[in-house]
Amino acid sequence: MSTITVENVWAEFGDQIVIENLDFEVKSGAFLSVVGPSGCGKSTFLRMVLGQDRPSRGRLLLDGKPLPDEPDADRGVVFQRYSVFPHLTVLGNVVLAYELGQSRFLGKLFGAAKRRAKERAEELIVAVGLGAHRDKHPSALSGGMQQRLAIAQALAKDPKVLLLDEPFGALDPGTRAQMHALIKPLWEQAGMTVIMVTHDLKEAFNLGTRVVAFDKVRHDPQAPGRYGARVTYDLDLTREGAVPVLGFARPIPLMAAQ
Ligand SMILES: Nc1ncnc2c1ncn2[C@@H]1O[C@H](COP(=O)(O)OP(=O)(O)OP(=O)(O)O)[C@@H](O)[C@H]1O
Ligand SMILES: [Mg+2]
Known part of the structure; x- marks a missing residue:
C-alpha cells in the first residue's frame, strides 16, 4: 500500500x-x-513529496x-536530466543505487547480499532494455539510454512511490514513445504509486490514471x-x-x- x-x-x-x-x-x-x-510549483510539489x-x-x-x-528508499525519483555517476558503469550505477536503498547507513553490501544486489541490478538493466550496455559508462550512452539507466536506478530502491519530473522532456519523440512503452509495464508490475510532472498533455493522458x-x-x-x-x-x-x-x-x- x-x-x-x-x-x-x-x-x-x-x-x-x-x-x-x-x-x-x-x-x-x-x-x-x-x-x-x-513556474506554478510542480517541481516544488514533487520535491516536497520526495522530502527535499x-x-x-x-x-x-x-x-x-x-x-x-x-528522501528515503520508499521514494525513487527521476529528473529531466539525471546525474548518473559518470565514473561508474551501467551495472555499477544500478548496484550502487540498490546498495544505498538496502543499506542506508553503510551504502555497501558484502558477500551474499552483494551477489543479490548484482543479480537484481542485472534484472533491472535488462528490464529497461540496457542488457547489451551493462559495462558501458554513461558518456557512451544516448540521452534515452541515460534516462533508462536513471529509471533502473530509481527502481533499484524498490520504492513505494516513484516521482518523475519531466523525465522524458529532453528526449526526441521516437525515444519518448519507447520510454512510455517501457515505463507502463514497469509501473504495473511494481504496483508503485507514480507522480509524474510533464508539459506534454498527450503523455499525461496516455500514461496517467488521473x-x-x-x-x-x-x-x-x-x-x-x-x-x-x-x-x-x-x-x-x-x-x-x-x-x-x-x-x-x-x-x-x-x-x-x-
Ligand atoms: N527554494 C526556493 N526558494 C525560493 N523560491 C523557490 C524555491 N523553489 C522554488 N521556488 C519558486 O517557486 C516557483 C515555482 O517553481 P517550480 O520549479 O516548482 O515550478 P514548475 O512548475 O516546476 O516550473 P517548470 O514547469 O518551469 O519546471 C518559482 O517561482 C521558483 O522561483
Ligand atoms: Mg519544474
Missing part, C-alpha cells in the same frame, strides 16, 4: 506563495500526471503516516507572489461512465474542477 495524502499543503518562499492549499489523496497504485504552466523541501503549511502522509523529511492541473486562479498585478497555484482540474481517467474527449483512446471523464 502506498496512498499519499496531501493535506492543506502550502509552499511559501518568503512572501512569495507558490502553492496554496493543495488537498487531495493519491490512491495506492495510481499514476498521477501533474500538468500546469511553467518541506511544506510551509499542511502535511504529506504516506499510508496515513507523515512522510519523513528526508491528471491534475495546477494553476493560479487569482492574480494580483501589483504583487505577483501574493497568490499561489491550486488544483484547477482533476480528471480521474479510471472512472466509469467516462466520456472520450480530445481524441484520446481512453475514456476521459468530464469532472468539475475542485
Whole structure:
C-alpha cells in the first residue's frame, strides 16, 4: 500500500506563495500526471513529496503516516536530466543505487547480499532494455539510454512511490514513445504509486490514471507572489461512465474542477 495524502499543503518562499492549499489523496497504485504552466510549483510539489523541501503549511502522509523529511528508499525519483555517476558503469550505477536503498547507513553490501544486489541490478538493466550496455559508462550512452539507466536506478530502491519530473522532456519523440512503452509495464508490475510532472498533455493522458492541473486562479498585478497555484482540474481517467474527449483512446471523464 502506498496512498499519499496531501493535506492543506502550502509552499511559501518568503512572501512569495507558490502553492496554496493543495488537498487531495493519491490512491495506492495510481499514476498521477501533474500538468500546469511553467513556474506554478510542480517541481516544488514533487520535491516536497520526495522530502527535499518541506511544506510551509499542511502535511504529506504516506499510508496515513507523515512522510519523513528526508528522501528515503520508499521514494525513487527521476529528473529531466539525471546525474548518473559518470565514473561508474551501467551495472555499477544500478548496484550502487540498490546498495544505498538496502543499506542506508553503510551504502555497501558484502558477500551474499552483494551477489543479490548484482543479480537484481542485472534484472533491472535488462528490464529497461540496457542488457547489451551493462559495462558501458554513461558518456557512451544516448540521452534515452541515460534516462533508462536513471529509471533502473530509481527502481533499484524498490520504492513505494516513484516521482518523475519531466523525465522524458529532453528526449526526441521516437525515444519518448519507447520510454512510455517501457515505463507502463514497469509501473504495473511494481504496483508503485507514480507522480509524474510533464508539459506534454498527450503523455499525461496516455500514461496517467488521473491528471491534475495546477494553476493560479487569482492574480494580483501589483504583487505577483501574493497568490499561489491550486488544483484547477482533476480528471480521474479510471472512472466509469467516462466520456472520450480530445481524441484520446481512453475514456476521459468530464469532472468539475475542485
Ligand atoms: N527554494 C526556493 N526558494 C525560493 N523560491 C523557490 C524555491 N523553489 C522554488 N521556488 C519558486 O517557486 C516557483 C515555482 O517553481 P517550480 O520549479 O516548482 O515550478 P514548475 O512548475 O516546476 O516550473 P517548470 O514547469 O518551469 O519546471 C518559482 O517561482 C521558483 O522561483
Ligand atoms: Mg519544474
